[in-house]
Amino acid sequence: MTALHPIPTGRPEKLVVIGNGMAGCRAVEEILARDSKRYKVTIFGAEPRVNYNRIMLSPVLAGEKAFDDIVINSADWYTDNAITLISGDPVVSIDRAKQTVTAQSGRTEPYDRLLIATGSDPFIIPVPGKDLPGVVTFRDLDDVDKMLAAAEKGGHAVVIGGGLLGLEAAHGLALRGMDVTVLHLMPTLMERQLDEAAGWLLKSELERRGQTILTGADTAAILEKDGHVAGVRLKDGKDIPADIVVMAVGIRPSTGLARLAGLEVERGILVDDHMLTSDPAIMAVGECVQHRGQCYGLVAPLWEMCRSLADAATGAPSGYEGSVTSTKLKVSGIDLFSAGDFSGGEDCEDIVMRDASRGLYKRVIVKENRLVGAVLYGDTADGNWYFDLLKRGEDVSDIREALIFGQAFAMGGGASNDPHAAVAALSDDAEICGCNGVTKGMVVSTINGGACSLDAVRSQCKASASCGSCTGLVEGLLAIALGDEVKAGPKTLCKCTKFSHDDVRRLILEKELKAIPQVMQELHWTTPDGCASCRPALNYYLLCAWPGVYVDDQRSRFVNERMHANIQKDGTYSVVPRMWGGVTTPNELRAIADAADKYGARMVKVTGGQRLDLFGISKEDLPDIWADLNAAGMVSGHAYGKSLRTVKTCVGSEWCRFGTQDSTGLGIKTEQMTWGSWMPHKFKIAVSGCPRNCAEATIKDFGVICVDSGYELHVGGNGGIHLRGTDLLCKVATEQEALDVCAAFIQLYREQAWYLERTAPWIERVGLDHVKAGLFDDPEAVQHLAARFRYSQSFMQDDPWARRAKGEDAELHQHLAEFRPFPTMIKEAAE
Amino acid sequence: MIGDWLDIGPVTQISPGNARTLPVQGGEEIAIFHTMGGEFFALVNKCPHKHGPLSQGIVHGTVVTCPLHSWNISLKTGHALGDDKGCVPTVPLKVDAGRLYLLREAVIGAMAPERAA
Numbered sequence: 037m038t039a040l041h042p043i044p045t046g047r048p049e050k051l052v053v054i055g056n057g058m059a060g061c062r063a064v065e066e067i068l069a070r071d072s073k074r075y076k077v078t079i080f081g082a083e084p085r086v087n088y089n090r091i092m093l094s095p096v097l098a099g100e101k102a103f104d105d106i107v108i109n110s111a112d113w114y115t116d117n118a119i120t121l122i123s124g125d126p127v128v129s130i131d132r133a134k135q136t137v138t139a140q141s142g143r144t145e146p147y148d149r150l151l152i153a154t155g156s157d158p159f160i161i162p163v164p165g166k167d168l169p170g171v172v173t174f175r176d177l178d179d180v181d182k183m184l185a186a187a188e189k190g191g192h193a194v195v196i197g198g199g200l201l202g203l204e205a206a207h208g209l210a211l212r213g214m215d216v217t218v219l220h221l222m223p224t225l226m227e228r229q230l231d232e233a234a235g236w237l238l239k240s241e242l243e244r245r246g247q248t249i250l251t252g253a254d255t256a257a258i259l260e261k262d263g264h265v266a267g268v269r270l271k272d273g274k275d276i277p278a279d280i281v282v283m284a285v286g287i288r289p290s291t292g293l294a295r296l297a298g299l300e301v302e303r304g305i306l307v308d309d310h311m312l313t314s315d316p317a318i319m320a321v322g323e324c325v326q327h328r329g330q331c332y333g334l335v336a337p338l339w340e341m342c343r344s345l346a347d348a349a350t351g352a353p354s355g356y357e358g359s360v361t362s363t364k365l366k367v368s369g370i371d372l373f374s375a376g377d378f379s380g381g382e383d384c385e386d387i388v389m390r391d392a393s394r395g396l397y398k399r400v401i402v403k404e405n406r407l408v409g410a411v412l413y414g415d416t417a418d419g420n421w422y423f424d425l426l427k428r429g430e431d432v433s434d435i436r437e438a439l440i441f442g443q444a445f446a447m448g449g450g451a452s453n454d455p456h457a458a459v460a461a462l463s464d465d466a467e468i469c470g471c472n473g474v475t476k477g478m479v480v481s482t483i484n485g486g487a488c489s490l491d492a493v494r495s496q497c498k499a500s501a502s503c504g505s506c507t508g509l510v511e512g513l514l515a516i517a518l519g520d521e522v523k524a525g526p527k528t529l530c531k532c533t534k535f536s537h538d539d540v541r542r543l544i545l546e547k548e549l550k551a552i553p554q555v556m557q558e559l560h561w562t563t564p565d566g567c568a569s570c571r572p573a574l575n576y577y578l579l580c581a582w583p584g585v586y587v588d589d590q591r592s593r594f595v596n597e598r599m600h601a602n603i604q605k606d607g608t609y610s611v612v613p614r615m616w617g618g619v620t621t622p623n624e625l626r627a628i629a630d631a632a633d634k635y636g637a638r639m640v641k642v643t644g645g646q647r648l649d650l651f652g653i654s655k656e657d658l659p660d661i662w663a664d665l666n667a668a669g670m671v672s673g674h675a676y677g678k679s680l681r682t683v684k685t686c687v688g689s690e691w692c693r694f695g696t697q698d699s700t701g702l703g704i705k706t707e708q709m710t711w712g713s714w715m716p717h718k719f720k721i722a723v724s725g726c727p728r729n730c731a732e733a734t735i736k737d738f739g740v741i742c743v744d745s746g747y748e749l750h751v752g753g754n755g756g757i758h759l760r761g762t763d764l765l766c767k768v769a770t771e772q773e774a775l776d777v778c779a780a781f782i783q784l785y786r787e788q789a790w791y792l793e794r795t796a797p798w799i800e801r802v803g804l805d806h807v808k809a810g811l812f813d814d815p816e817a818v819q820h821l822a823a824r825f826r827y828s829q830s831f832m833q834d835d836p837w838a839r840r841a842k843g844e845d846a847e848l849h850q851h852l853a854e855f856r857p858f859p860t861m862i863k864e865a866a867e
Numbered sequence: 868m869i870g871d872w873l874d875i876g877p878v879t880q881i882s883p884g885n886a887r888t889l890p891v892q893g894g895e896e897i898a899i900f901h902t903m904g905g906e907f908f909a910l911v912n913k914c915p916h917k918h919g920p921l922s923q924g925i926v927h928g929t930v931v932t933c934p935l936h937s938w939n940i941s942l943k944t945g946h947a948l949g950d951d952k953g954c955v956p957t958v959p960l961k962v963d964a965g966r967l968y969l970l971r972e973a974v975i976g977a978m979a980p981e982r983a984a
């Protein structure tokens with residue numbers, strides 16, 4: 037492209053601008069600064085006012101600024117520069133042949149050059165009620181006025197959309213005294229700018245301020261009363277009252293005019309590096325354009341576009357190459373910054389720093405020694421520095437170790453190459469562990485006194501024993517004092533954390549951590565969203581710690597538990613309906629046989645636990661087969677889960693000539709008490725009617741051997757790879773006692789074992805005496821543990837198959853779509 | 868331009884941390900992933916180890932852990948990570964105006980040649 041050569045008319049060229057917004061006016065300013073003589077400018081604006089700073093509408097709504105404060109160019113600017121402003125009169129058509137534009141009022145204006153800067157239109161989700169009075173968008177001053185009018189009456193505001201704009205609207209309305217609910221479709225607020233961890237911190241902070249934030253909330257309809265908006269209905273059936281509804285779900289480039297005029301438009305108006313459209317007499321700039329495939333919704337890129345536009349329009353083309361953007365949330369008291377690509381990945385190095393006590397989360401992403409992304413929450417002072425490094429694509433290997441600590445530290449001289457230097461430089465009375473008030477001197481003397489591992493330091497001087505945020509500092513001191521002699525601490529839960537399973541379990545309770553991102557934040561996880569080892573473990577620990585409160589995270593479950601069936605080597609599933617105590621009926625057998633036929637089971641197998649397993653079921657058919665089995669009265673056998681699997685029984689006193697007690701009946705009662713419970717690992721029970729032990733109760737996690745005088749209770753058996761016979765736990769006289777001890781033992785195991793540790797290795801690790809002490813030292817312990825178990829069971833005994841059969845999580849079983857290539861295409865592909 | 872890409876629907880049909888599948892008639896099923904960080908990726912739904920359905924694994928970062936034997940597969944490159952060796956074909960994917968597109972050529976390329984003929 038070459039410069040726009042002046043048109044030799046002998047008079048200034050006529051430049052008409054459509055759009056009196058941020059980009060349109062900035063472009064004019066830039067052109068005037070370069071050559072104030074060349075153009076005679078006319079600006080059309082749909083809004084009946086002068087040019088103002090749209091970004092500042094948020095502070096206007098929040099009451100922090102008045103409209104006058106946010107005007108960029110007052111009426112004088114237009115007159116001083118001989119610009120004709122035609123405001124409140126939108127342009128409705130462009131005639132490219134005649135080179136004229138026509139506005140709504142009928143006014144027609146000729147142009148030599150046309151500049152389209154129409155910005156974007158708020159996206160309105162097409163739900164019933166979207167046009168009701170009281171439903172507003174957040175785009176211009178009129179919208180703000182509507183919101184302010186509503187806020188004066190108080191009441192409820194619902195903001196649909198938890199992105200930048202929605203949250204700023206919610207903040208403003210809350211400050212104006214409204215009761216605000218934010219509905220966000222995605223599970224993470226501002227998911228395009230924030231990762232899960234930062235999104236979670238933001239959500240907690242907004243909730244602390246009194247807003248209600250519903251994530252995963254899909255709007256079904258906007259409700260009406262007396263011709264005005266009255267509420268919002270979600271797809272899950274929930275109704276939320278509303279006196280005003282703000283739609284802030286996104287924007288799309290305003291391209292209607294350009295399309296009508298026959299310019300090339302995709303998502304936005306297509307422009308080249310000089311902001312020229314497909315018609316060389318027409319330029320476009322701002323949110324309405326698409327440049328090198330990108331559309332932008334922030335001002336920084338617009339400024340860059342305007343500069344290159346002005347360069348081209350005044351004969352010195354420079355060329356715009358696209359922008360990297362960064363985001364800040366303008367909600368007072370919340371510091372949040374994100375820039376670049378923060379999605380990470382294995383070819384990227386993810387450096388995460390979490391400081392729970394100060395509410396900080398920082399994450400920088402380095403790829404091939406260059407910074408490619410950053411997310412900062414709580415302290416954004418270094419945002420600009422990171423953004424600058426990112427834009428310049430500078431090699432950061434020299435400051436790699438200190439990068440996460442920010443500019444002051446990273447640039448602070450030679451010390452930065454040695455990660456321990458900072459710790460070494462601390463004075464002896466510097467506090468290392470805030471929770472326990474331990475100074476550097478105290479830690480050092482503990483180490484000198486013989487503590488040569490993190491664990492030893494923790495237990496001897498308590499540094500890093502509470503929240504653990506100082507673990508890195510303590511390790512630094514250990515490394516300085518002992519060099520290579522540092523002994524490894526106990527096995528950590530996984531490589532994402534320094535904490536052991538026991539520490540994590542303890543801290544979840546002590547610090548009342550109730551969500552996975554919260555645990556990761558508070559316990560200083562070093563990865564943004566964990567790994568395949570820690571996610572399922574944390575999900576279980578939280579579920580166990582907070583029954584009825586914690587919401588299960590199915591993304592953190594292994595496929596079998598997510599699909600409620602066993603995945604087999606060919607990717608099909610097997611399905612095991614529950615048969616209480618191993619007892620079935622002709623009707624159940626018929627239903628199982630019918631299901632096997634109907635869904636093409638390729639094998640029906642009696643399992644080791646006395647149940648029937650149907651193999652070869654496809655994931656699409658699972659909800660249907662479950663519906664059929666449910667209809668015949670059967671529920672999921674949980675044969676897939678880290679959960680109670682089966683209670684195996686023998687026939688006992690009812691039929692067997694040796695039987696001493698009703699082992700089948702007790703087995704059924706036991707299974708009815710324990711089914712559905714999630715455990716650290718799979719859990720099996722058996723009840724035998726006499727010491728002949730036909731149900732093989734002595735190789736189960738919990739086994740009952742009925743004897744004349746009562747019940748012998750056994751624990752910790754394992755028939756798996758490492759065969760282990762049970763230990764005798766105790767003997768009790770009645771069925772009820774047997775059930776209570778069973779519940780108590782299970783709860784002790786649930787509360788203490790590490791995730792993926794079966795009872796046998798658990799008991800070998802902690803010792804049978806520890807288990808006995810936990811159950812029997814305190815005469816009330818069995819009752820307390822059993823009560824806790826039953827309480828959690830009140831939430832868990834809910835057949836997952838029934839919920840799936842009713843359509844819950846249907847998408848897990850469905851394909852996205854199916855691709856059927858057309859025959860011609862198939863031929864082409866083959867050629 | 869549009870013709871080269873296959874529109875497979877809105878981004879909202881896959882929530883972050885989850886994956887969904889696209890069977891290809893006469894070809895390999897494709898798994899489409901949405902990471903917790905908000906990115907989308909598409910791979911042939913077949914683990915390089917013993918063909919486990921990757922779509923059913925746990926997603927963390929830009930990695931999926933295969934549900935069968937826990938190999939970690941990069942969603943970006945399709946390569947097995949760590950000590951494991953192997954690679955699964957990736958399918959170029961782009962997100963535009965809230966919709967997901969797969970490169971048509973790569974989808975067709977995922978078809979077995981004898982079936983495609």
Ligand SMILES: Cc1cc2nc3c(=O)[nH]c(=O)nc-3n(C[C@H](O)[C@H](O)[C@H](O)COP(=O)(O)OP(=O)(O)OC[C@H]3O[C@@H](n4cnc5c(N)ncnc54)[C@H](O)[C@@H]3O)c2cc1C
Nearest residue numbers: 055057058059081082090126127154155322323333334335
């Ligand atoms: C509440 C709010 C907060 C924001 N916060 C930030 C922020 O913190 N940081 C940031 O970088 N960005 C922010 N933005 C985005 C930023 O304001 C936009 O990126 C910027 O305003 C876009 O400039 P523009 O000129 O392309 O569009 P606009 O500023 O929207 O200007 C377009 C103008 O064109 C007019 N128009 C449209 N069609 C016609 C027509 N046919 N005839 C005549 N006139 C027409 C419109 O009325 C409008 O005045 C925010 C936006 C909003 C709404």
Ligand code: SF4
Nearest residue numbers: 686692695725726730
């Ligand atoms: S364990 Fe005893 S009661 Fe049960 S079936 Fe065997 S012999 Fe009979």
Ligand code: FES
Nearest residue numbers: 914916917919933
């Ligand atoms: S098939 Fe994927 S790890 Fe074995």
